[in-house]
Amino acid sequence: xxxxxxxxxxxxxxxxxxxxxxxxxxxxxxxxxxxxxxxxxxxxxxxxxxxxxxxxxxxxxxxxxxxxxxxxxxxxxxxxxxxxxxxxxxxxxxxxxxxxxxxxxxxxxxxxxxxxxxxxxxxxxxxxxxxxxxxxxxxxxxxxxxxxxxxxxxxxxxxxxxxxxxxxxxxxxxxxxxxxxxxxxxxxxxxxxxxxxxxxxxxxxxxxxxxxxxxxxxxx
Amino acid sequence: xxxxxxxxxxxxxxxxxxxxxxxxxxxxxxxxxxxxxxxxxxxxxxxxxxxxxxxxxxxxxxxxxxxxxxxxxxxxxxxxxxxxxxxxxxxxxxxxxxxxxxxxxxxxxxxxxxxxxxxxxxxxxxxxxxxxxxxxxxxxxxxxxxxxxxxxxxxxxxxxxxxxxxxxxxxxxxxxxxxxxxxxxxxxxxxxxxxxxxxxxxx
Numbered sequence: 271x272x273x274x275x276x277x278x279x280x281x282x283x284x285x286x287x288x289x290x291x292x293x294x295x296x297x298x299x300x301x302x303x304x305x306x307x308x309x310x311x312x313x314x315x316x317x318x319x320x321x322x323x324x325x326x327x328x329x330x331x332x333x334x335x336x337x338x339x340x341x342x343x344x345x346x347x348x349x350x351x352x353x354x355x356x357x358x359x360x361x362x363x364x365x366x367x368x369x370x371x372x373x374x375x376x377x378x379x380x381x382x383x384x385x386x387x388x389x390x391x392x393x394x395x396x397x398x399x400x401x402x403x404x405x406x407x408x409x410x411x412x413x414x415x416x417x418x419x420x421x422x423x424x425x426x427x428x429x430x431x432x433x434x435x436x437x438x439x440x441x442x443x444x445x446x447x448x449x450x451x452x453x454x455x456x457x458x459x460x461x462x463x464x465x466x467x468x469x470x471x472x473x474x475x476x477x478x479x480x481x482x483x484x485x486x487x488x489x490x
Numbered sequence: 491x492x493x494x495x496x497x498x499x500x501x502x503x504x505x506x507x508x509x510x511x512x513x514x515x516x517x518x519x520x521x522x523x524x525x526x527x528x529x530x531x532x533x534x535x536x537x538x539x540x541x542x543x544x545x546x547x548x549x550x551x552x553x554x555x556x557x558x559x560x561x562x563x564x565x566x567x568x569x570x571x572x573x574x575x576x577x578x579x580x581x582x583x584x585x586x587x588x589x590x591x592x593x594x595x596x597x598x599x600x601x602x603x604x605x606x607x608x609x610x611x612x613x614x615x616x617x618x619x620x621x622x623x624x625x626x627x628x629x630x631x632x633x634x635x636x637x638x639x640x641x642x643x644x645x646x647x648x649x650x651x652x653x654x655x656x657x658x659x660x661x662x663x664x665x666x667x668x669x670x671x672x673x674x675x676x677x678x679x680x681x682x683x684x685x686x687x688x689x690x691x692x693x
Contacts, residue, residue, distance in 0.1 A: 345651060361642055391655075427559075428601060428635060432630060434645070435559070436645075483641060
């Protein structure tokens with residue numbers, strides 16, 4: 271057993287743990303805002319459940335193990351089954367997640383530009399979403415079960431002389447229009463603002479975790 | 491003649507030319523910074539990286555920096571590229587504090603000070619390329635953002651990505667004895683590369 275990715279939930283909260291050699295190395299917890307340990311998890315019901323799972327012990331809580339993680343670079347998309355999906359360092363870019371919770375097939379796109387590409391390049395919103403959608407169906411996802419979540423499109427510049435840097439809003443609009451046109455239900459979105467984001471998708475419960483570069487974490 | 495250099499296939503010589511441009515520019519920027527702060531400033535050996543846009547996030551440091559972006563234009567108002575000057579937060583506060591001889595600055599003052607430092611650095615960068623390579627680059631007024639570099643650079647990358655899937659990143663760092671660090675990245679458009687290659691061809 272090496273490098274498990276665990277999802278643990280109880281009545282109060284839920285958390286994703288990245289592990290290395292059976293040690294918890296990183297967590298994304300829905301309780302981090304109110305937790306006195308912040309990100310340096312020490313001990314609580316959820317952490318203890320993850321630790322006992324790693325030691326091969328049974329726990330009272332629901333602990334699920336994911337089959338690895340995939341990260342999409344700028345202008346790429348990645349699809350997988352029961353894997354943790356990530357896009358990191360989003361400024362004006364958008365992380366678009368499509369998922370079919372019934373089969374566990376999901377995908378994430380790191381959209382860079384609004385509109386569509388003539389040559390099928392996934393850096394454009396429309397092209398990325400359509401190609402990813404088709405790939406997921408080929409992999410076994412059910413067309414009418416696919417739903418979407420997306421986040422990003424910030425305007426990180428406080429003082430700006432270049433209009434071209436205002437591309438975040440246009441990206442967000444393009445993503446939303448494409449999803450509406452394709453009749454893909456939008457379950458959650460978190461766009462705009464002035465702070466960069468990391469977006470993570472947990473296929474076990476279908477939640478999108480938005481971690482702002484300045485610390486705040488949202489589970490959507 | 492337009493050469494439209496294919497960014498994915500630059501030769502060693504072409505990379506050296508690019509490195510030299512960055513070197514000269516950064517050298518002048520270091521001199522200005524040294525005068526401004528009245529301290530010795532050291533310049534690291536520059537690195538030129540040609541990579542696919544999708545991998546660019548991994549080229550940058552993961553911490554939050556104060557960043558200044560400046561667009562570069564030639565005399566015909568063609569986009570030549572962008573300069574991205576990154577100040578790790580500790581360095582940015584130190585520079586602003588030193589310049590005003592104050593411990594704490596209000597945020598507005600802090601941002602405009604860093605923008606001005608970015609302005610000075612980019613102007614000397616452009617002066618150097620004009621002097622040595624006869625390439626006139628006009629810097630735009632600075633844009634300021636505080637975030638992780640990957641999140642700041644993506645709007646610039648989106649502009650460049652319309653034409654190319656590759657990006658050239660020229661990176662160097664300036665540092666001084668009092669632990670000030672500044673990272674400088676030049677993202678040249680294909681037309682700037684073409685101009686440089688033409689000039690180097692004439693030498």
